[in-house]
Amino acid sequence: MRNAAVIEKGQAVPAVSGEHAKVHPPKSQVDWRSIWKPLAIIIGGFLVFFWLPVTNSRFAGAVIESLALAQWYAQEHVILCLIPAFFIAGAIVCFVSQAAVMKYLGAGTKMVLAYGAASVSGILLAVCSCTVLPLFASIWKRGAGLGPATAFLYSGPAVNVLAIVLTARVLGISIGIARAVGAIIFSIIIGLLMHLLFRKEEQAKAQATVYMPEPEVNRPLWQNMIYFATMVGILVFGTWGQPLRPVGLWNSIYSIKWLITGSFAALLAVILFGWFKVKAYKLAIAAAAVIALALLFPQTPLIAFSGGIIALVVLLTSTSGETESWFLATWDFTKQIMPLLFVGVLAAGLLLGRPGSEGLISSQWVSRLVGGNSLWANLFASVIGAFMYFATLTEIPILQGLLGAGMGKGPALALLLAGPALSLPNMIVIRSVLGTKKTIAFISLVVVMATMSGMFFGRFGA
Numbered sequence: 001m002r003n004a005a006v007i008e009k010g011q012a013v014p015a016v017s018g019e020h021a022k023v024h025p026p027k028s029q030v031d032w033r034s035i036w037k038p039l040a041i042i043i044g045g046f047l048v049f050f051w052l053p054v055t056n057s058r059f060a061g062a063v064i065e066s067l068a069l070a071q072w073y074a075q076e077h078v079i080l081c082l083i084p085a086f087f088i089a090g091a092i093v094c095f096v097s098q099a100a101v102m103k104y105l106g107a108g109t110k111m112v113l114a115y116g117a118a119s120v121s122g123i124l125l126a127v128c129s130c131t132v133l134p135l136f137a138s139i140w141k142r143g144a145g146l147g148p149a150t151a152f153l154y155s156g157p158a159v160n161v162l163a164i165v166l167t168a169r170v171l172g173i174s175i176g177i178a179r180a181v182g183a184i185i186f187s188i189i190i191g192l193l194m195h196l197l198f199r200k201e202e203q204a205k206a207q208a209t210v211y212m213p214e215p216e217v218n219r220p221l222w223q224n225m226i227y228f229a230t231m232v233g234i235l236v237f238g239t240w241g242q243p244l245r246p247v248g249l250w251n252s253i254y255s256i257k258w259l260i261t262g263s264f265a266a267l268l269a270v271i272l273f274g275w276f277k278v279k280a281y282k283l284a285i286a287a288a289a290v291i292a293l294a295l296l297f298p299q300t301p302l303i304a305f306s307g308g309i310i311a312l313v314v315l316l317t318s319t320s321g322e323t324e325s326w327f328l329a330t331w332d333f334t335k336q337i338m339p340l341l342f343v344g345v346l347a348a349g350l351l352l353g354r355p356g357s358e359g360l361i362s363s364q365w366v367s368r369l370v371g372g373n374s375l376w377a378n379l380f381a382s383v384i385g386a387f388m389y390f391a392t393l394t395e396i397p398i399l400q401g402l403l404g405a406g407m408g409k410g411p412a413l414a415l416l417l418a419g420p421a422l423s424l425p426n427m428i429v430i431r432s433v434l435g436t437k438k439t440i441a442f443i444s445l446v447v448v449m450a451t452m453s454g455m456f457f458g459r460f461g462a
Helices: 036-050 057-095 098-105 111-119 132-141 146-158 161-171 173-197 199-210 221-238 248-255 257-275 280-296 301-317 322-352 363-369 375-387 395-404 409-418 424-434 436-461
Strands: 015-017 020-022
Touching: 057 132, 057 221, 057 301, 057 322, 098 111, 098 146, 111 146, 111 173, 132 146, 132 322, 132 424, 146 173, 146 199, 146 436, 161 173, 161 395, 173 199, 173 409, 173 436, 221 257, 248 257, 257 280, 257 301, 280 301, 301 322, 322 375, 322 424, 363 375, 375 409, 375 424, 375 436, 395 409, 409 436, 424 436
Parallel strands: none
Antiparallel strands: 015 020
């Protein structure tokens, strides 16, 4: 008898045809599609570090500038600007119904109402291109139409009445007026064009509005208005910048900015007690701690402000109900936006440096390329402005120096119209909210329109 083949457990049994066995090769278990992307990232990272020019003085200086910009951003903007903006954004998600947002800023809203409100929002919000992001993300999340939402995204930092007044005073009345008119018109046109480019999605949103139920009102409208105005007051006056000259109304407000900010904080405490049911003894302990910090460190008000933020977090998380929902919504925006912002700030610092300093891209190159009023000069100024990070009002002294170095007035306006509304950190976050296609469309519209406005102003208005 022929010896039988011994087949061990788990061994594949070959298919037999006649007297000859036909063996099929085993199928590969390697899924290359799930391997090549991380492999490419690992190899790319290895090559970057392998060829890193650490001994090059310019590269070493750019790295220091990158870290210095991130430190400056953390010290000057995160606590005073971004964190209050995160709390406002969280409050919008929690206490402003989707139906209400879609009623006034939705795709089906009358254009005059939606774009009119969005285009002048920057008059009240003296924010930079990064601080506006949580507010934009919140109204977008609640159902605002793409057109009004992007109009708000542009106008928030661009239509800043304080920056426009300072522009007119420092750079000249003509460029100040051009910036004001251009920024308002820009926000409307960009919003309309974004609506047209993605009109199919907007039509679907408009149809959904018809079936939205009437919003459930937890508290009267006037209470919500006071509540949001209080938080906006803390944001605006907490970030009130020091004037160039120690005279005038701006300086008078600056001298008492912390008194005004503290008054808004006290009003917020009253609101938390009366409308959010936070216990009085908790508020009293929190207030005593913040006042003690203010008295112990009178020359460093940021310490007391930080203490107030910590106290607010403790109050919200230790009180059940609406306050917990508010904190969780705030945290969602924080963890989504903050890491992307710091990555963008580091990249912007590496390439362009801090205001008044240099990164990998030399300021002399910029000065040489933005002279005159050619298409290239205006386009280059728009692109540089779009990628560079400007804190509120810092673009004005930078442009003053560039104009003195030979920059044309047309490119100067182009940079003013593109710069405050966009930045590399801002772009990274917008992509996480809107997606790649809409982000590219928004950036392209801002750059193209800034370029065209700069050429027109350089030819007829300068």
